Amino acid sequence: MTLSLEIRDLHVNVAGKEILKGVNLQVKPGEIHALMGPNGSGKSTLSYALMGHPDYEITHGDILLDGESLLPLSTDERARRGLFLAMQYPVAVPGVTLYSFLHAATSAARGYEARSPQQQGRLNAHLIPMREFRQEVNEKLALLEMNPTFLRRYLNDGFSGGEKKRAEILQMALLQPRYAVLDETDSGLDIDALRIVSGGVNTLHRELSMGLLIITHYRRILDYIQPQVVHVFYEGRIVRSGDASLVDMLEEQGYAWVKDWES
Amino acid sequence: MNEISAIQLPLEPQSVAAVSEKFAEPAWMLAARQEAWQLYQRMPWPHAKEEAWRRTNLRRFPLDSMHLMVASEPLDEFPPCWQQLLAAENCVSGTLIHFNGLPLRATLRPGDRANGVTFGDLHQALHTHGELIRRTWMQGRTTRPDFNRFTALNAALWHGGTFLHVPRGVRVERPLQSLVTYGLNGGAALHHTLIVAEEGSHVALIQDRASLESGPAMAVEVVEIYAAAGATVRYVSLQHWGAQRYTVSVQNAELAEGANLQWVGGSLGGKMSKEFWHSALNGPQARSLMQSFTFATGDQHIDQSTYQHHRAADTHSDLLFRNVLRDRARTVFYGMIRAEREAMGMEGYQANNNLLLDDAHAHAIPGLEINCNDVMCSHSATTSRLDPQQLFYLQARGLPRPAAERLIVQGFLRPVVDQIPLAHTRRRLEDELLRRFDTDASGGAA
Numbered sequence A: 001m002t003l004s005l006e007i008r009d010l011h012v013n014v015a016g017k018e019i020l021k022g023v024n025l026q027v028k029p030g031e032i033h034a035l036m037g038p039n040g041s042g043k044s045t046l047s048y049a050l051m052g053h054p055d056y057e058i059t060h061g062d063i064l065l066d067g068e069s070l071l072p073l074s075t076d077e078r079a080r081r082g083l084f085l086a087m088q089y090p091v092a093v094p095g096v097t098l099y100s101f102l103h104a105a106t107s108a109a110r111g112y113e114a115r116s117p118q119q120q121g122r123l124n125a126h127l128i129p130m131r132e133f134r135q136e137v138n139e140k141l142a143l144l145e146m147n148p149t150f151l152r153r154y155l156n157d158g159f160s161g162g163e164k165k166r167a168e169i170l171q172m173a174l175l176q177p178r179y180a181v182l183d184e185t186d187s188g189l190d191i192d193a194l195r196i197v198s199g200g201v202n203t204l205h206r207e208l209s210m211g212l213l214i215i216t217h218y219r220r221i222l223d224y225i226q227p228q229v230v231h232v233f234y235e236g237r238i239v240r241s242g243d244a245s246l247v248d249m250l251e252e253q254g255y256a257w258v259k260d261w262e263s
Numbered sequence B: 001m002n003e004i005s006a007i008q009l010p011l012e013p014q015s016v017a018a019v020s021e022k023f024a025e026p027a028w029m030l031a032a033r034q035e036a037w038q039l040y041q042r043m044p045w046p047h048a049k050e051e052a053w054r055r056t057n058l059r060r061f062p063l064d065s066m067h068l069m070v071a072s073e074p075l076d077e078f079p080p081c082w083q084q085l086l087a088a089e090n091c092v093s094g095t096l097i098h099f100n101g102l103p104l105r106a107t108l109r110p111g112d113r114a115n116g117v118t119f120g121d122l123h124q125a126l127h128t129h130g131e132l133i134r135r136t137w138m139q140g141r142t143t144r145p146d147f148n149r150f151t152a153l154n155a156a157l158w159h160g161g162t163f164l165h166v167p168r169g170v171r172v173e174r175p176l177q178s179l180v181t182y183g184l185n186g187g188a189a190l191h192h193t194l195i196v197a198e199e200g201s202h203v204a205l206i207q208d209r210a211s212l213e214s215g216p217a218m219a220v221e222v223v224e225i226y227a228a229a230g231a232t233v234r235y236v237s238l239q240h241w242g243a244q245r246y247t248v249s250v251q252n253a254e255l256a257e258g259a260n261l262q263w264v265g266g267s268l269g270g271k272m273s274k275e276f277w278h279s280a281l282n283g284p285q286a287r288s289l290m291q292s293f294t295f296a297t298g299d300q301h302i303d304q305s306t307y308q309h310h311r312a313a314d315t316h317s318d319l320l321f322r323n324v325l326r327d328r329a330r331t332v333f334y335g336m337i338r339a340e341r342e343a344m345g346m347e348g349y350q351a352n353n354n355l356l357l358d359d360a361h362a363h364a365i366p367g368l369e370i371n372c373n374d375v376m377c378s379h380s381a382t383t384s385r386l387d388p389q390q391l392f393y394l395q396a397r398g399l400p401r402p403a404a405e406r407l408i409v410q411g412f413l414r415p416v417v418d419q420i421p422l423a424h425t426r427r428r429l430e431d432e433l434l435r436r437f438d439t440d441a442s443g444g445a446a
């Protein structure tokens, strides 16, 4: 069995229209891939489809995580297998504090269950003990230079664009996935925040030897998180893959050359 | 059960005198009861065509089998499970427990007592604060005996009561808690609560209700709040009535100049409930905030009528009622903001939000009656289902669908639950809300 996140000839319909038209991609543990492509080309569609969003209908192809198809699995099962998506547009959940959410999600990701018979039936027995978790959260907050007062705020509710992106990476740090897709995590982050968050991602990547797929429009994040492979995405498929020099070419010429090259 | 002097009273004229005699009441109270009894006999039950009763079918209420149990010591045993409804003594300024209409326990911190605060059984208070009670007795717009046949009944035969009086300028240090309970032999619950906060005083009362019944039973309760100029009253009204309790709860607050009322309700038990919430802003700059949460399950029916009544200039009222409905439950929200001619510069806001989890049904009827200029008013009512984007987001972080649903529901109700000024109560309610997902579709309280 190959350890990898593998996408095979993936076709996806959204609202009855084909958006992904045969995507092939393989990301191995420890590898960093970048995915760049024009607005509307289907990058987020790919990330939602990977995560099993119900609006994204897979009509053909397969997604394999370490050789096993993810298609029969629900979204939460995929997450618990070690797949993480830092979303381009994180969703606000008013009334749920970031802390209580992180506590619930991290406990679920680690398959946390009541440890002793006395604990069973107790309401919070399925959660990581408070003190233990609190300490871990503090470490991750420090890694991302986040203010602990965030924990008391409601999840993404009223967060600025950059704050949402940072909170996504905080979640990734706690959930410790094996493969992560970062969908435009860089957009919205200021110059310092981008450096800090990228540093955090690099640390996690090293510690967990995660496979990473970085979706972006800009070179700056790729200067911090250096990809081995860069893919150019165009009209629902990868049209070209290469090394980091592809990024320079895109920065200079935009996507017009892809069109020329395509035809 | 040992031989105790319990009397079971049918709803009859002689019962009025018997109750009054039992508690050696002053003559004025006996007279007030008798007058109310006359009203009760003359008035019909509310008609299904009356706006407040259009969506709650009174014919399903066990009106004909009502009787009173009046004992000199509590019947049955106080079920220990109700202890958990109470916060520890060191978190509160005082605790008052009623069981089958009789006070089981009454405590008040010595400091608050020394400041002249009274918190205890209303029957006893008639002997110590008779004049004060007489001056305020059932003067509220909706708590007058003739408001409807239920208030007449409570006025005539109330039995068991909570009395809270805070003298001028006194601040009660911690919240007070009152628990009103009825066991199997408790009969109809005709509790009466009277809160009088004098000028500039501060007080918080958390009142909960619970019952066990072997068949359909009634509760007809009245809550009266009088806040004098500049007083701040926080009142939390929770109910955990048993699964076969049919209730009518009439609650009314009269607010003088600059008085501030923060009112929170949480209805979790009972079979069918009709609640009236009325806040009268009688003096300039009076403020009222009414908030309520419910989580109705099974075939529970909760019908709430609210009234924000602006009767003076520069008054401010706000309201947020949130309901979560599961199974085949039903809720009704009928809310009115009314501004009289004198209420220039008033502000009144109202929001009702309903979250449906199953085939439940939420009905919302917001209304405005504005008779003056220079006002700021808004009202809104929404009914929605769980948001698929929120569910996806939470599931994408590894939470199974049921856990994701719970978080969203908890979050939906949190703005109201968070208003309760006692951490113990907030935590208990959060736990309880989570458990509401586990119980089968049987309805009623645990």
Ligand SMILES: Nc1ncnc2c1ncn2[C@@H]1O[C@H](COP(=O)(O)OP(=O)(O)OP(=O)(O)O)[C@@H](O)[C@H]1O
Pocket: A014, A015, A019, A037, A038, A039, A040, A041, A042, A043, A044, A045, A046, A055, A088
């Ligand atoms: N839920 C949806 N309903 C309808 N159309 C959709 C939906 N999701 C995506 N689309 C369409 O699919 C196409 C691809 O969108 P997608 O969000 O995947 O692009 P993207 O490459 O991520 O773009 P960007 O760089 O702007 O983020 C677009 O034309 C978009 O309008």
Ligand SMILES: [Mg+2]
Pocket: A043, A044, A045, A088, A183, A184
């Ligand atoms: Mg996108």
